[in-house]
Amino acid sequence: MDLLAITGLLLSIFLTLAILSFLFDDNPIYKFAEHLFMGVGIGIGTIEIYYGVFQPKLILPLLEEHRLLSIFPLLLLVLLFAKVTRKHQDWARIPIAFIVAAFAGVKLTGEANGRLLEQVRASMPDLQQLYETSGWWDWDNGGAGVISGLVLVLGLCACLLHFYFSARHNRPMRTISRIGILTLMLSFGASFGFTVMGRISLAIGRAEALLGLDQPNTLIQLGSMEVHRMTATRWMTVGTLLLIIVSIAALRRRTAPDSSTS
Template sequence: MTGIEIFGAWLSIFLTVCVLSFLYDDNPIYKLAEHLFLGVSIGYGVIEIYFGVFKPNLLDKLMNGELGGFQRSLSIIPLILIFMLFSKLVPKYSWLARIPIAFIVAAYAGVKLTGELNANLMTQVAQSIPDLGAVWAEYGFWSWKHDGAGVFSSLFLVLGLSACLLHFYFSAPQNKAMQQVSRFGVLTLMLSFGASFGYTVMGRISLAIGRAQEMLGLDRLPEQVAQIHPRIATVVSAAIVIAFLVVWRRRQGDDYTPGN
């Protein structure tokens, strides 16, 4: 590793600790890191958009002599649409931006419409209708070995789905039977949301594990760890940030109220 890379690895750990300082409270060192992140990430977005979209799909096509006249002139249209979009910045002509906005909204509306209809509506409905005879023959009423597959689960799926849909049917008359069905729907939804919460906890902890791996040097090969000494970098960074927080907290005096 080069010197600048080792310095980078230390900076990376220091910035990690700066962001973690938010757990103590919102503080200037966190805010600094936050604004640095905003600036860098927007810059990244622009660069990748330029090299990923504008250059290959617009500028190079406009300049490309190999393309026929018709194809090249077609590339002028999105350029004109971009200028129209930027008229939003000039209040007097901002109405011009409606044309590119109309174009893009219409394109999205068109592709969303067919995609949702096919994959989310038709396929999901079709796949929810079980062949109970085949299910009975293969799994019986309930098979632990196959994670509870069987007639019971097939019926639960159909009834649970129907109950959830009826629960979402807000304009339906709320008689007693409807309330019972709706309640079953809510319980099915709760089982699903509970499972989602469990998965979310897992996901969030995984992200923290990723940061801890870097701070402890567990994500690198031994020879890199020997050069960087990530654990020393972590201790030094933590010491600097804690010292800063102590000074900052003292300066606040009695006015201090935890912000987060």
């Protein structure tokens, strides 16, 4: 294992613990990691945009294929960058209007076709066919059956009626609206549980990385010593953790007299 790989491993452990140090309190080490994340993230975003959009869609067609039509987006791009100058920033309204209109037009038909019609179509189950394949309720098939089909349709209708604010909510409407609220609550609870489990999986992944469980436990060369990768990772984690704790304590001690005098 060369020096660069060891540095990378040590750095990833440090950055993981630096972000997790926010659980204790907002501190300079967390802020350092946060700003590093922003800088690297924006840099990666810019590079991927350059190689994913600018190069194949603008630069190559202009310079290599000599495609004259590509002059128009270049011109619009120049107008967009006029936004950074105070004097000519009004010119940027033209490309902004173009972007907004293009995506509004696509969204308008796309949403109507893809979301609205498809969602309505998918929410009309064939109850006869459901009864023939799964009966009323099939435990072996994830609870599929007529009951599930009816809950889906009635739940959807109740939720839609709950959001129908322009209708007067009289007694029958209130009952339907309450069913809608209950369906929404079930959905929000399930989504919350699902999100928590996703985040916990990520936390487990980071814990595995800190304990060296994410890579094969091979023998690695550390200077003149040969140690198992897992052992080396765990020592690095402990060392980095101690370093972060000592650094936070030292920084707090240094700032404490300043704050007391002010």
